[in-house]
Amino acid sequence: MQNEKTAVPVLELKEVTKTYGTGRAAVKAVEGVSLSIAAGEVVVIMGPSGSGKTTMLSISGALLSPTSGSIWVAGQEINRLGTRELSKTRLRHIGFVFQSFNLLPSLTAIENVMVPMTLARVPKREARKRAENLLSELGLGERLTHYPSELSGGEKQRVAVGRSVANKPQLILADEPTGNLDSRSGHFVAELLRNIAKEQGKGIVIVSHDMRIVDIADRVLWLEDGKLREETGDSFATDPVCKMRVQIADAAGFHDYKNERYYFDSLKCLKQFSEEPEKYLKGGPVESGM
Amino acid sequence: MIRFAWKSLWLEKTRLALSTGGIALAILVILLIEGVFAGVEEQATAYIDKGKADLFVMQEGVANLHMASSFLPPAIENGINDIEGVKKAVGITYSNTTAEIGGNRIFSYVIGFDPQETIGGPWKKVKGTQDISPDEVVLDKIIAAQNGVGLGDEIKVMGRSFKIAGLSQDTFSIVSSITFLRKATVAELNQRPNSINYVLVETEAGSDPRSVARRIEKRFKVNAMTQEEFSQSDRLMIRKMGIDIILAMSFISLVIGLAVIGMTLYTATLDRFRDYGVLKAVGASRFQLYTTVAVQSLVTALLGFVAGLLLAYLSKFAVTAIFPELLIVLPIRAVIEAFVAILIISVLATIIPVRLIEAVDPMVVFEGA
Numbered sequence: 089m090q091n092e093k094t095a096v097p098v099l100e101l102k103e104v105t106k107t108y109g110t111g112r113a114a115v116k117a118v119e120g121v122s123l124s125i126a127a128g129e130v131v132v133i134m135g136p137s138g139s140g141k142t143t144m145l146s147i148s149g150a151l152l153s154p155t156s157g158s159i160w161v162a163g164q165e166i167n168r169l170g171t172r173e174l175s176k177t178r179l180r181h182i183g184f185v186f187q188s189f190n191l192l193p194s195l196t197a198i199e200n201v202m203v204p205m206t207l208a209r210v211p212k213r214e215a216r217k218r219a220e221n222l223l224s225e226l227g228l229g230e231r232l233t234h235y236p237s238e239l240s241g242g243e244k245q246r247v248a249v250g251r252s253v254a255n256k257p258q259l260i261l262a263d264e265p266t267g268n269l270d271s272r273s274g275h276f277v278a279e280l281l282r283n284i285a286k287e288q289g290k291g292i293v294i295v296s297h298d299m300r301i302v303d304i305a306d307r308v309l310w311l312e313d314g315k316l317r318e319e320t321g322d323s324f325a326t327d328p329v330c331k332m333r334v335q336i337a338d339a340a341g342f343h344d345y346k347n348e349r350y351y352f353d354s355l356k357c358l359k360q361f362s363e364e365p366e367k368y369l370k371g372g373p374v375e376s377g378m
Numbered sequence: 379m380i381r382f383a384w385k386s387l388w389l390e391k392t393r394l395a396l397s398t399g400g401i402a403l404a405i406l407v408i409l410l411i412e413g414v415f416a417g418v419e420e421q422a423t424a425y426i427d428k429g430k431a432d433l434f435v436m437q438e439g440v441a442n443l444h445m446a447s448s449f450l451p452p453a454i455e456n457g458i459n460d461i462e463g464v465k466k467a468v469g470i471t472y473s474n475t476t477a478e479i480g481g482n483r484i485f486s487y488v489i490g491f492d493p494q495e496t497i498g499g500p501w502k503k504v505k506g507t508q509d510i511s512p513d514e515v516v517l518d519k520i521i522a523a524q525n526g527v528g529l530g531d532e533i534k535v536m537g538r539s540f541k542i543a544g545l546s547q548d549t550f551s552i553v554s555s556i557t558f559l560r561k562a563t564v565a566e567l568n569q570r571p572n573s574i575n576y577v578l579v580e581t582e583a584g585s586d587p588r589s590v591a592r593r594i595e596k597r598f599k600v601n602a603m604t605q606e607e608f609s610q611s612d613r614l615m616i617r618k619m620g621i622d623i624i625l626a627m628s629f630i631s632l633v634i635g636l637a638v639i640g641m642t643l644y645t646a647t648l649d650r651f652r653d654y655g656v657l658k659a660v661g662a663s664r665f666q667l668y669t670t671v672a673v674q675s676l677v678t679a680l681l682g683f684v685a686g687l688l689l690a691y692l693s694k695f696a697v698t699a700i701f702p703e704l705l706i707v708l709p710i711r712a713v714i715e716a717f718v719a720i721l722i723i724s725v726l727a728t729i730i731p732v733r734l735i736e737a738v739d740p741m742v743v744f745e746g747a
Contacts, residue, residue, distance in 0.1 A: 151659060179661025190656045194389035204660050
């Protein structure tokens with residue numbers, strides 16, 4: 089870890105501000121954000137809708153220019169680059185994972201994974217072999233020639249993850265990667281991203297509302313009104329009824345019992361707990377915090 | 379990316395069929411109107427184009443058959459026959475007039491010909507006879523059918539009655555059909571019994587009609603034009619007259635058709651906007667995006683073009699079967715022009731959406747399903 093910290097960050101934002109509109113109609117979507125992501129690090133950015141998460145991800149992914157500040161990807165300042173160089177940066181250094189998968193529906197799973205390699209002019213045979221290996225590692229070895237319409241949500245997202253790492257980028261940006269997945273698939277994809285970060289040394293930034301994903305994060309950041317702050321372990325608790333991770337500030341409610349405060353994901357959980365607290369505290373109260 | 383472009387195109391067959399169908403219909407309209415226009419021109423100059431004459435000799439200063447008057451002395455016919463390179467020179471008489479047929483007044487070119495000669499008269503087999511007497515007429519068969527007359531019936535030409543002895547083919551025109559009388563009869567009707575109006579010249583094999591024309595003009599004070607020159611001159615005259623409307627229709631149909639094609643391709647491209655947005659996010663260069671969109675537009679356009687061309691040829695036969703008076707000609711020139719136009723439109727319909735994709739809002743790829 090020490091080496092990773094002294095190495096060049098895979099992503100660095102310095103005092104980045106993005107303003108939409110001008111004059112009195114100007115809205116600061118992101119304001120003075122600074123952030124550094126090291127290789128092998130998983131950072132989750134959370135925040136309410138409209139807080140600037142997507143804007144920040146777009147800027148980090150060289151899809152949107154900031155109004156001010158600078159962005160460094162793999163040691164290169166990208167906000168001074170032209171369109172062509174930005175495309176190359178996205179192609180070589182950044183992988184994207186989207187909430188709605190965004191696979192190309194006319195291409196099979198293996199062809200979707202081959203797309204970034206084709207764009208990067210990797211020889212076809214090599215690209216096919218690499219895509220085949222990637223999908224096999226992702227547990228999709230039997231689904232290579234299936235079209236997206238023939239895959240489940242979890243399978244689609246695994247293909248999307250395969251596509252994101254196809255060109256061996258240092259940075260992966262994921263927008264709500266578990267947002268459209270059931271609990272099991274969501275957990276699988278979250279673990280997959282963590283493994284990729286740890287085993288392949290990639291920096292991963294995940295924007296999400298999904299509390300389950302906090303478990304895989306090295307750091308959790310909170311973006312609100314365009315400003316970023318680091319969350320501490322005290323910001324979270326586990327709902328003793330449904331065992332969901334709850335952000336204390338966003339909890340549906342709390343219940344004090346035997347000098348402990350418990351936070352709940354929903355009012356239903358709160359009600360159930362209030363009626364029979366001991367039932368949910370067998371083996372002692374559930375530890376609050378991360 | 380070509381593979382993606384190709385597969386993406388065929389993924390949604392209904393959309394492809396609609397795009398191709400829209401383009402095919404636009405091509406059909408363009409080619410049919412162009413075909414009608416070309417047909418009208420061909421019908422209007424049929425007498426010049428279909429007969430065997432290589433040269434047409436007329437009064438000096440005259441350059442047309444349509445809406446023109448030319449008078450020549452009868453002796454000139456023999457004089458031209460003596461010129462080097464002339465195989466045969468035959469005089470005809472001629473008038474632009476109206477004929478009363480079945481109670482209707484029909485505008486007509488009245489040609490006075492010599493039934494014994496091989497040029498000057500009907501060029502296709504006539505139903506009945508073309509060896510007519512001074513009181514007989516050869517009438518176009520479509521005009522006859524349209525006006526409810528047939529062989530043995532009478533029509534009036536320049537106030538005089540004639541019995542229909544023959545029905546000619548390929549002599550109909552919506553501009554002016556051709557009616558054949560004997561040469562001397564037309565001269566009498568023109569009240570110039572000893573004159574001829576044009577001389578039709580067949581040239582010797584191997585001789586250059588243009589050189590022969592120059593020799594005729596050198597010897598006599600006349601205008602001698604080759605078949606191509608005379609035909610072109612009449613087509614120009616016809617365009618300057620009422621056919622401008624058809625030309626305007628043809629132009630408008632071309633513009634509307636091309637606009638339909640452009641909109642179809644533009645819409646088809648926008649329908650795949652999200653896919654292009656994904657490609658852009660993943661790192662596709664501007665060139666790669668252009669190539670992808672261009673392949674899809676061009677394949678769609680070419681499929682539509684081929685389908686439109688087939689439809690146009692099928693419609694040509696269907697329309698002429700229903701409306702025999704309409705001649706639809708699909709000249710190669712019009713087909714090539716439509717092809718080039720569609721290529722240009724395809725490129726334009728590619729450039730505009732790709733420019734939009736270049737400025738794609740990142741939300742396109744980040745927004746949830």
